[in-house]
Amino acid sequence: xxxxxxxxxxxxxxxxxxxxxxxxxxxxxxxxxxxxxxxxxxxxxxxxxxxxxxxxxxxxxxxxxxxxxxxxxxxxxxxxxxxxxxxxxxxxxxxxxxxxxxxxxxxxxxxxxxxxxxxxxxxxxxxxxxxxxxxxxxxxxxxxxxxxxxxxxxxxxxxxxxxxxxxxxxxxxxxxxxxxxxxxxxxxxxxxxxxxxxxxxxxxxxxxxxxxxxxxxxxxxxxxxxxxxxxxxxxxxxxxxxxxxxxxxxxxxxxxxxxxxxxxxxxxxxxxxxxxxxxxxxxxxxxxxxxxxxxxxxxxxxxxxxxxxxxxxxxxxxxxxxxxxxxxxxxxxxxxxxxxxxxxxxxxxxxxxxxxxxxxxxxxxxxxxxxxxxxxxxxxxx
Amino acid sequence: xxxxxxxxxxxxxxxxxxxxxxxxxxxxxxxxxxxxxxxxxxxxxxxxxxxxxxxxxxxxxxxxxxxxxxxxxxxxxxxxxxxxxxxxxxxxxxxxxxxxxxxxxxxxxxxxxxxxxxxxxxxxxxxxxxxxxxxxxxxxxxxxxxxxxxxxxxxxxxxxxxxxxxxxxxxxxxxxxxxxxxxxxxxxxxxxxxxxxxxxxxxxxxxxxxxxxxxxxxxxxxxxxxxxxxxxxxxxxxxxxxxxxxxxxxxxxxxxxxxxxxxxxxxxxxxxxxxxxxxxxxxxxxxxxxxxxxxxxxxxxx
Numbered sequence: 001x002x003x004x005x006x007x008x009x010x011x012x013x014x015x016x017x018x019x020x021x022x023x024x025x026x027x028x029x030x031x032x033x034x035x036x037x038x039x040x041x042x043x044x045x046x047x048x049x050x051x052x053x054x055x056x057x058x059x060x061x062x063x064x065x066x067x068x069x070x071x072x073x074x075x076x077x078x079x080x081x082x083x084x085x086x087x088x089x090x091x092x093x094x095x096x097x098x099x100x101x102x103x104x105x106x107x108x109x110x111x112x113x114x115x116x117x118x119x120x121x122x123x124x125x126x127x128x129x130x131x132x133x134x135x136x137x138x139x140x141x142x143x144x145x146x147x148x149x150x151x152x153x154x155x156x157x158x159x160x161x162x163x164x165x166x167x168x169x170x171x172x173x174x175x176x177x178x179x180x181x182x183x184x185x186x187x188x189x190x191x192x193x194x195x196x197x198x199x200x201x202x203x204x205x206x207x208x209x210x211x212x213x214x215x216x217x218x219x220x221x222x223x224x225x226x227x228x229x230x231x232x233x234x235x236x237x238x239x240x241x242x243x244x245x246x247x248x249x250x251x252x253x254x255x256x257x258x259x260x261x262x263x264x265x266x267x268x269x270x271x272x273x274x275x276x277x278x279x280x281x282x283x284x285x286x287x288x289x290x291x292x293x294x295x296x297x298x299x300x301x302x303x304x305x306x307x308x309x310x311x312x313x314x315x316x317x318x319x320x321x322x323x324x325x326x327x328x329x330x331x332x333x334x335x336x337x338x339x340x341x342x343x344x345x346x347x348x349x350x351x352x353x354x355x356x357x358x359x360x361x362x363x364x365x366x367x368x369x370x371x372x373x374x375x376x377x378x379x380x381x382x
Numbered sequence: 383x384x385x386x387x388x389x390x391x392x393x394x395x396x397x398x399x400x401x402x403x404x405x406x407x408x409x410x411x412x413x414x415x416x417x418x419x420x421x422x423x424x425x426x427x428x429x430x431x432x433x434x435x436x437x438x439x440x441x442x443x444x445x446x447x448x449x450x451x452x453x454x455x456x457x458x459x460x461x462x463x464x465x466x467x468x469x470x471x472x473x474x475x476x477x478x479x480x481x482x483x484x485x486x487x488x489x490x491x492x493x494x495x496x497x498x499x500x501x502x503x504x505x506x507x508x509x510x511x512x513x514x515x516x517x518x519x520x521x522x523x524x525x526x527x528x529x530x531x532x533x534x535x536x537x538x539x540x541x542x543x544x545x546x547x548x549x550x551x552x553x554x555x556x557x558x559x560x561x562x563x564x565x566x567x568x569x570x571x572x573x574x575x576x577x578x579x580x581x582x583x584x585x586x587x588x589x590x591x592x593x594x595x596x597x598x599x600x601x602x603x604x605x606x607x608x609x610x611x612x613x614x615x616x617x618x619x620x621x622x623x624x625x626x627x628x629x630x631x632x633x634x635x636x637x638x639x640x641x642x643x644x645x646x647x648x649x650x651x652x653x654x655x656x657x658x659x660x661x662x663x664x665x666x667x668x669x670x671x672x673x674x675x676x677x678x679x680x681x682x683x684x
Contacts, residue, residue, distance in 0.1 A: 017643040020460045026518035069460045336650020360527055363515060
């Protein structure tokens with residue numbers, strides 16, 4: 001006999017799965033991002049299907065530390081297309097969305113108390129991705145007049161501090177996948193923004209007919225460097241700067257996926273993404289959505305990859321951050337299908353995993369896994 | 383933890399009661415005489431302490447019914463448009479028959495009997511969940527799903543019971559109290575799903591689908607509690623027949639809280655075990671054999 005496995009009094013906030021169900025037949029949720037709040041609960045940013053618009057509506061869900069529903073905000077249909085990420089700045093959780101009428105960008109904030117702040121207009125259109133950049137935000141948007149990907153530094157007050165446009169190339173063909181991305185009638189592209197280890201800004205988006213990783217100092221209309229993809233059929237699916245020019249990354253290429261736990265990316269000059277190689281990730285769905293987070297688990301600095309398998313499970317792979325060696329893999333889900341949306345580290349060195357599932361095989365709902373540090377250590381085999 | 387200490391304390395106390403200076407079972411002698419319970423009780427005016435005690439070893443079999451007692455409720459689903467209590471499971475009480483079989487090793491001293499009854503037992507219980515989704519634009523469009531989930535838990539259990547026997551004659555009623563500690567050796571879950579889809583143009587009923595899965599990881603590997611018993615012993619001759627009704631009151635949470643969500647392959651259906659203890663009503667039939675006999679010279683046979 002084994003020793004007794006005692007119930008843990010701190011459970012269930014340690015490990016859980018929650019599916020946020022809505023008894024309304026035609027309610028449909030499209031989760032986008034998750035962030036842990038100061039009360040150890042979570043804010044979930046989601047879209048909802050709208051019957052009156054090509055775009056998705058905005059829905060914010062607050063849950064407690066055990067994953068139980070607390071409250072929610074359903075935005076009016078005049079606000080659409082919320083974009084990743086949640087942006088924590090000055091104790092406020094921000095996200096960008098779009099005005100359904102004039103397609104302009106709006107910045108929304110949710111206070112620590114869960115109250116929605118007044119929207120802040122931003123003089124940009126078609127938001128694609130945003131991240132925190134020191135005391136401001138880095139926003140990637142699309143300007144369909146100049147047919148450019150626009151990377152901007154935006155203040156919490158909505159002012160544009162700096163901005164540069166990078167042409168996607170003339171012609172309607174290259175614009176079509178971007179519009180399809182917005183209307184969700186086509187592929188969802190892994191638009192990204194951030195700063196590299198050497199301080200350069202980067203965005204993952206369309207540039208010069210190709211879905212590319214573009215480096216810029218925002219002082220010139222020409223990029224400092226470009227890692228070209230394969231038109232819209234290849235590019236980075238996730239990117240995490242480690243140090244200097246070293247990254248953890250994943251890429252897609254005509255449906256195939258590759259993980260690169262530790263790779264060097266040149267932020268100057270022009271290079272091709274196919275030259276980076278990588279480990280074939282055959283289990284992942286074609287052109288998989290991937291999220292990468294860096295955590296310290298059991299005093300070990302690790303990189304965690306998450307994606308969706310062809311069996312509709314969420315797959316976690318853990319690599320050592322110092323040399324990129326594989327340490328363990330875990331699959332979430334068995335008989336029920338799950339799709340990865342995003343990851344966020346928790347305050348206790350655990351991991352919260354936002355996913356999507358279809359309840360009863362029909363109803364698109366938000367789901368969330370929470371794994372403790374102990375559970376992650378177990379996955380690593382230590 | 384406190385529960386386990388109480389159980390261990392009770393079991394230790396009862397065990398000490400059976401620690402006598404008498405040796406354990408003695409071998410049969412060709413000229414031995416069975417000393418019946420009646421004679422034990424009356425002492426037959428024999429002064430020897432030998433005459434007031436007896437050891438028994440035998441077999442018991444029986445059936446049991448289980449009542450799950452939920453504590454904190456859990457569900458994988460967290461409803462955003464209704465009260466979470468609407469997802470509470472509906473438990474069936476004393477509705478599933480389980481079986482048990484084992485040994486009865488008893489020591490009787492005058493009117494007191496201490497029984498150790500190691501046994502293998504299966505305890506079963508069931509609960510159901512109902513879910514419904516409604517089209518808010520057309521309330522006739524609904525989907526209704528019903529999950530019926532039966533659990534079968536196999537334990538190797540060691541109850542220790544102190545019984546007080548009374549009345550004379552061949553039939554001697556008794557009452558008893560004790561404690562038990564069980565080790566989980568296996569657990570299975572079977573799920574039956576049915577429902578009605580009224581959104582597909584007609585009231586389309588789902589065929590019943592059944593799924594059985596191993597569920598040992600969903601439960602902790604022990605179960606402990608206290609028990610009370612009532613029954614009678616019948617001594618027709620050189621054997622003792624026993625009939626006993628036991629009521630077990632579970633003191634421990636049988637749910638493995640660490641695996642409630644993450645290791646549950648059924649979690650996607652909304653299933654997460656509640657914290658719960660098990661009460662159990664069992665009927666035992668047994669046949670016991672005395673282990674101590676008297677020689678013709680009226681001395682104990684060793």
